[in-house]
Amino acid sequence: MPRVGVLLSGCGVQDGSEIYEAVLTLLALERAGATVQAMAPDVEQAHVINHYTGEESRQQDGRNVLTEAARIVRGDIISTHEISAHDLDALIIIGGYGVTKNLCNYSTMAESATVNPDIERLIREMNGLGKPIGAMCAGPILVALALRGKDVTMTMGSDGADMMRLGAHHMVTTVDQAYVDERNNVVSTAAFMLAQSPLEAEAGINKLVAEVLQRAEALGTGDLTGHTVTTTTGPATTTGPVAL
Numbered sequence: 001m002p003r004v005g006v007l008l009s010g011c012g013v014q015d016g017s018e019i020y021e022a023v024l025t026l027l028a029l030e031r032a033g034a035t036v037q038a039m040a041p042d043v044e045q046a047h048v049i050n051h052y053t054g055e056e057s058r059q060q061d062g063r064n065v066l067t068e069a070a071r072i073v074r075g076d077i078i079s080t081h082e083i084s085a086h087d088l089d090a091l092i093i094i095g096g097y098g099v100t101k102n103l104c105n106y107s108t109m110a111e112s113a114t115v116n117p118d119i120e121r122l123i124r125e126m127n128g129l130g131k132p133i134g135a136m137c138a139g140p141i142l143v144a145l146a147l148r149g150k151d152v153t154m155t156m157g158s159d160g161a162d163m164m165r166l167g168a169h170h171m172v173t174t175v176d177q178a179y180v181d182e183r184n185n186v187v188s189t190a191a192f193m194l195a196q197s198p199l200e201a202e203a204g205i206n207k208l209v210a211e212v213l214q215r216a217e218a219l220g221t222g223d224l225t226g227h228t229v230t231t232t233t234g235p236a237t238t239t240g241p242v243a244l
Helices: 019-032 065-069 098-103 106-112 117-128 139-146 198-218
Strands: 003-007 035-040 077-079 090-093 133-136 178-181 186-189 238-242
Touching: 003 019, 003 117, 003 198, 019 035, 019 198, 035 065, 065 077, 090 117, 090 139, 090 198, 098 106, 098 139, 106 139, 117 133, 117 139, 133 139, 133 198, 139 186, 178 198, 186 198
Parallel strands: 003 035, 003 090, 035 077, 090 133, 133 186
Antiparallel strands: 178 186, 178 238
């Protein structure tokens, strides 16, 4: 089975990774028999949010993104500095505000944002090798930044204004759908951009994981027809929402 990188941005939706999304993704990958390699950048977290009050912590303790992300996977994680696309068959980006705060600085810099160099390298390597990338929730913003000029089409559910500002194209989907950009081999789903519970998020995440794994396996055979619905509408040739 494919070796899948799972990119985390900390621990907790307000300043790191969305934990429900992370757990649902890891569970779907394990059920499918995939080998998982969790990863995160070894950098200082942008800031710390008290998830009980929703307020920024006054006691900034210099939390590390890699150290915080390790909480989700019981320490089985590596730095993004240690891995390249040649080590992976696919990459899945977990959502949460940490994507736009710790993996890039979109939250503060908007269109002028930059991506962590190791993460930008990894995403561009994956794309250059034609390997599938999955992005959920805020993940498409990171992909749009890293692949500027690639004419990527993704979904963030009902509102894709943020990634459209970065030159990407948005496809409206429901919470239980995933969307495939055929040309760039990018699979996306709204997850908690629309979901109100883990149960609501699960269907779309499961479809994203299944599609990413199917595409990773198909790379060896050259067959990417899979179970998607082909359409040529919009700015790029893409595939329609995956209905599994």
